[in-house]
Amino acid sequence: MQRRHFCLFLSTIGLAPTLALANEDYPARAITMIVPFGPGLSTDAIARYMADEMGKIVGQSIVVENRAGAGGTVGSQVASRATPNGYNLVFVSNGSHAGNVALFKNLPYDPIKDFTPVGAISAAPWALAVRPDLPAKDVPEFLRYASERPGAVTVAHGSASSRACVALLETKGGIDVNDIPYKSLQPAMIDVEAKRLDACFLPLGVAIMAHNAGKLKVLAITAQKRSQLAPDIPAMGEYLPGYELVSWIGIMAPAGTPSDIVQKLHSAMATVLSNPKTVEKLAGFGHDELALDPSQFAELVAADIGRWKQLVHDANIPQQ
Structure with a gap:
């Protein structure tokens, strides 16, 4: 038994450099980013702009794939089940990853447990x-x-x-x-x-x-x-005191995506958002830059889920 444990230990040591090397080579091919909303509006346009600019920085194309339906539920569910290897991303909003928790009785994904935040982009x-x-x-x-x-x-x-x-x-x-x-x-x-x-x-x-x-x-x-x-x-x-609903957008990856890959993606995102051209682009869509890091984004999502539950209760919105 001791000899078996020793062999496993040696095999783990031998595996670690291989994993590290794989992540250092990331990305070695195109990345897919699901947009769980339809084409032609600002969310899709910002997603495509961010994909193009981040792709230039990481050295590989980030391909946008629209998977619209059920207020972002369809595409988000697909993304939640994707392989967490850094080659699958999802463009999210406060609707798909906060509001849907309150609006759907049986949401087929958990916005917190099933995803790893990369960063928030903007709000409007x-x-x-x-x-x-x-x-x-x-x-x-x-x-x-x-x-x-x-x-x-x-x-x-x-x-x-x-x-x-x-x-x-x-x-x-x-x-x-x-x-x-x-x-x-x-x-x-x-x-x-x-x-x-x-x-x-x-x-x-x-x-x-x-x-x-x-x-x-x-x-x-x-x-x-x-x-x-x-x-x-x-x-x-x-006209109506207390009426307020501001949406945010950002990028996430499936839960379990290696932290160094997430950090590399966030670094690329932060570089894009620091460009005055991007701030101007976002403003053209009525968006203010947020530029939150993964931990800040996670806090925003958790807080907004609570706000949405209260909003849905107060507005008497029936669940689906």
Whole structure:
């Protein structure tokens, strides 16, 4: 028995340099990053930008793969089961990795136990956008319009966060709307632009572009105060005290990914985020830079799960 233990000890010693060498050579091939949301909106655009820039630093391509569905649940579940070798990443949001804990009875992944944080990137409020011909120029007029048509005004959502925005609008605004779920935000926005629906909640940067193009009217952002990136757009807090929902985005890896690989990825991310070009890029999408390291990101996720549970309870949002 002693001889067997001694042999195992020697084999472990012999294996350690091999593992270290493998990680030093990382990455030796392309990396896949799942984006559990649809293409065409700011989350996807930021993910692709970060993938391109981080890929240049680590010396390998980071390939983005969209796996939309169920508010980020579909892609996140796939990522949670991927091999934890550094070649599988997932682009996450507070919806997929905090809100879904409160919104789904049987979430098929654990945002904390099944993932290793690489780092948080940025944060941004949402925007209430309505069809351009809707007879409401601000939030009070929209609330009046909806209150006169209980259950008839259609408001679309395509993620956990946008769904919560709708629920908060109902509870804080004292209205009853017909909330319409979508697989992702892009088709929801298209249907509001086409006047098939009345309103939707969109990422701030996307909403501003649609507003400037005359395709939508932006009435407010989902924050207590106005954003420095869009000071002309009112905040919900100006009309509905306590209304606030700000989303964050970041990158994670499957649980068990070696710490030195995680650190190498985070270092690449931090380098990208320190570039003024990136800060300007994020601002164009209505995002403020966060740049949290893995431990700070883990703390944010844990805290936000608690906030979401309270939000879902207070807004009386039914679980799926």
